[in-house]
Amino acid sequence: MEAGSGTNAGTPGAERYRFGDILVDAVAYTISRNGEPVAVEPKAFSVLLVLLRHAGQLVPRDELLDAVWGHRHVTPGVLTRAIAQLRMALDDRGQAHYIQTQHAVGYRFVGELVDEPGAVPAQPVEPASASVEAPAAAAGTAIADVQPPGPVPASDRSWWKSPLPWLLAAALAVAWLVRDRFAERVAPAQASIAVMPFTNLGGNKDDDYFAEGLAVEMHDALAGVEGIKVAAQISSPPAKAGASDVKALGRNLGVATVLDASVRREGQRVRINARLSDTSTGFTLWSHSYDRQLSDVFATQVEIANQVVQSLLGVLPRQGGTMEKRLTPTTNAAAFDAYLRGLQQLLQAGSGGDARNAITYFNQALSTDRKFSRAQAGICRAEVADFINRHDAAAFGRAQVSCERARAMDAGLGEVNLALAELHHADGEYGKAIDYYTKAQSDPASRPAAYVGIAIVHAEQGRDAQAMDYFNRALALRPGNARIHAQIGYRHFLxxxxxxxxxxxxxxxxxxxxDVDLWSYLGGVYLTAGKVPxxxxxLSRSISIKPGYAALTNLGEIKxxxxxxxxxxxxQRRAVQLDPSDHTTWGNLAQALLADxxxxSQAPAAFQQAVGRAQRYLEIKSDDAKVVAALAWYQSNLGQPRLARQLLARSEALGGEPGEVALYNAQTLVLLGEYEQARSRIAAARAAGIVEYRINGNPILRRVATATGAPLPVKTQAFAPSTRHGAT
Incomplete structure (x- = not known):
């Protein structure tokens, strides 16, 4: 096909096209409208050049794909997307004035080109090389997209012998490089995407977990594809799914496309409506409805993912099997459904006993598919969370067994390495924990939680700068994850x-x-800070959503x-009934009983329950200074002064949570009659940031104040709020 006659240039060797208020400069690689620059992606610019060089002629889709992408093993969706960008840039929406579509055949430039004096016809664009295109697309760069001007005719080659053309050529080359660098800085990567939370259109809100779980699986699968930039996971969809929202998402997240979907599950059927949108135009690149049996949900997810990848990269990557494996963790729909329920419960594991619910669902998944390694890893993580959150010593032994089973099923799985890391972390084996967290980072699905785990290890060892670095890495991947912000809050609290x-x-x-737990944590920190109202x-907000033991015990302290x-x-009795495994709740109950x-007369029995649970916890995690100090306080109330002194000394030697330890130990020393030592611990508590109301109002510490002739007005007690957290 020969070049059209409308090509023109203002200077020898240049290639410029003017039509309407548009000027396209092929050498400078720019488009301007009314003198203002207009940005398009390099592929779209190359498509426009091909159409301009054949103005008035129909260019078949396959020839466009050959010329710009270098081969025909790409989906037509990439061309559709480029045309949509051009229409937006040229303001050619609605009735086409410049680019005409001949459906299922190709495209034609139909605008009126304005000739300029001295026009020199340009050479037709040569097809790009497939061997160059593939890595360029994978890297998301624009280098292979640049189409240089055609070869200089032999009659003009003498012009290049003078120094001036060489200087001009060098200047053009520099300008070209600057343009590319600027484009990389301000434009989103061509192969980039944000996966929106999928919307549940079913009548049952309790099915939200299913739609949300599918979106998370899709996000993590695409994040593992080389050459695609996937934005951080989005926690909630925009209020309106209009074109303007898509454009705003593109600007905010720096992505070229957005994937959203709705899910309707009715009995054994599921309907998924998926859509891929261009963020520069707001146009839909493709959309499809999948009305399938529930058992086909895995194949449907893979089909959607393949369509996305082909649209962004043009071809499926070599590691496509990895993506398929991620989206098909089991072949049993019932097992997958139970797994998603368990995962939802695990991510909310905290004060409400949700870790136990998670384990129930994970066991349901395994009863249906005994090889479901991700469900087995979920049991391990939930047992570890139970041990940490509720100080349940028996949970640690169960975690060890379940983690070994997960390792035997799939030692290379990201979730398995994450579970093993959390197990060793809970046991105080920081070196092994870091090793497994590092292994878990190789899986995009486990990477944010691995970063959080490493951050907590650093924080627990006093390396605050390193801790915040890893917390920030996690937030970069999951900026809307409330649990990461809560973990950061807990580190500040400690x-x-x-x-x-x-x-x-x-x-x-x-x-x-x-989130019931997050309100409970916030209430506990407010109480610690003396902000009682x-x-x-x-805490009342937390209980109104769902009563949890942490919120109940903290509200009990306010009463x-x-x-x-x-x-x-x-x-406190309601809190103990909901979760009898935590020594802190029994200790709070004992002190409330003692006050009335x-x-x-019922207080000693409650103190004895607190002692038993604290001792079992310390058999596993012996370096928890606050629990050791609490145990000393319990024993002093049970008439064990010698044991209380030993525990007090041990808690201070460990060095953790100095404010809480000092406050517990001040009370113990008062009961032991060592008032001067108690006063020194009160000073230490103040120095560590314990607020004055917790010291001045404590009825045990009142004895010290009375001995000095300074009675205190408010009756209270030492209090360590429950601010534990579930999985990230």
Whole structure:
């Protein structure tokens, strides 16, 4: 096919096209409209050049694909997307004035080209080489997309012998490189995508977990494809799925496309409507409805993922099997459904006993598919979470067994390495934990949680700068993950940085306002900071969503502070009924019972329960200084002074959580009659950031104050709020 007669140039060797208010400069590789530059991706620019060089002629789709992409083993979707970008850039929407589509055949440039004096016809573009195109597309760069001007005719070659043309050529080359660098800085990568949370269109809101789980699986599968940039996981969809929202997402996330889908599950059938949109134009590149049997959900997910990859890269990558494996963790739909339910519960594991619910669902998945390694890894992670969150010693032994089973099933799986890392982390084996966290990073699905795990290891060893670096890495991948913000808040809390802790927890509840645990954590930190009204509101909000033991025990402390002991006892009893495994709740109940003469005789039994649970926990995690100090306090109330002194010394030698340890130990020393030592611990607690109301209002420490002739007005107790966290 020969070049059309409309090609023109203003200077020898140049190639410029003017039509309407548009000027296209092939050498400078620019488009301007009314003198203002207009940005398009390099592939789209190359498509426009081919159409301009054959103005008025129909260019078949296959020839366009050959000329620009270098081979025909690409989906027509990449060409459709390029045309959509051009229409947006040229303001050619609605009735086409410049680019005409002949459906299923090709495209034609139909605009009126304005000739300029001295025009020199350009040479037709040569097809790109497939061997060059593939790595360029995979890297998301524009180098292979640049189409240089045609060869210089022999009659003009003498012009290149003078120094000036060489200088001009060098200047053009520099300008070309600068243009490419600028484009890389301001434009999204061509092969880039954001996966929106899938929307549940079924009548049952409880099925949200299924749609959300499919979106997470899709995100993680695409993140493992070489050559595709996948934006951080988005926690909630925009209020409106219009073109303007798609464009805003593209600007905010720096991606060229957005994938969204709706899911409707009815009995054994599932209908998925998937759509891929161009963020520069807001146009839909492709959309498809899949009405399948529920058992075909895995094949449907793979089909959608393949369509996305082909649209972005043009070809399926060599590691396509890895993506398929990610999207097909089991061949049993019932097992997959139970796994998604368990995963939802695990991610919410905290004060409500959700880790136990997660284990139930994971076991259901394994009963249907005994080789479902991700479900087995989920059991290990849930047991570890139970051990950490509730100080349940028996959970650690179960975690060891389940982790070994997971390792035997698939030692290379990211979730398995993550589970093993968390197991060793809980056991205080930091070196082994880091090793497994590092292995887990190789799997995009496990990488954010691995970063959080490494951050916590650094924080626990006093390396705050390294900890925040890894927390920030995790947030870069999951910016809307409320649990990461809560983990950061907990680290601030442990370090005594209460304003920063409150800010992090407030951010967490803003991101996830219906999370019972996050409101409970925020209430606990408010209470520690002496902000009692704010604490009561946050804890009441948590309980109104779903009563959890942490929120109940913390609200019970507020009632205790106000002298309403019967209400405090009632709340602490409810907390113990919900979760009898945590020593802290039993200790809080014991002190509430002790405060009321009508129930004081019941306090020793509660203290004894606290002792037993704390001892079993310390058999596994012996370096938890706060629990050792709490155990000393319990034993002092049970008439064990010698043992209490030993535990007190041990807690201070460990060096963790100095404020909480000092506050517990001050109370123990008062009961032991060592008032001067108690005062020194009170000073240490103040220095560590313990707020004054927790010291001045404590009824045990009141004895020290009375001995110095300075009675204190408020009756309270030492309190360590429950601010534990589930999986990230």
């Amino acid at each position: 370090a005594g940085r209460l304003p920063e802790a409150i800010a992090s927890y407030r951010k967490a509840v803003e991101l996830q306002p219906d 704010e604490a009561e509101r946050a 205790y502070l106000s002298g309403r002991y019967a209400e405090a006892v009632a709340l 003469p009508a129930t004081a």
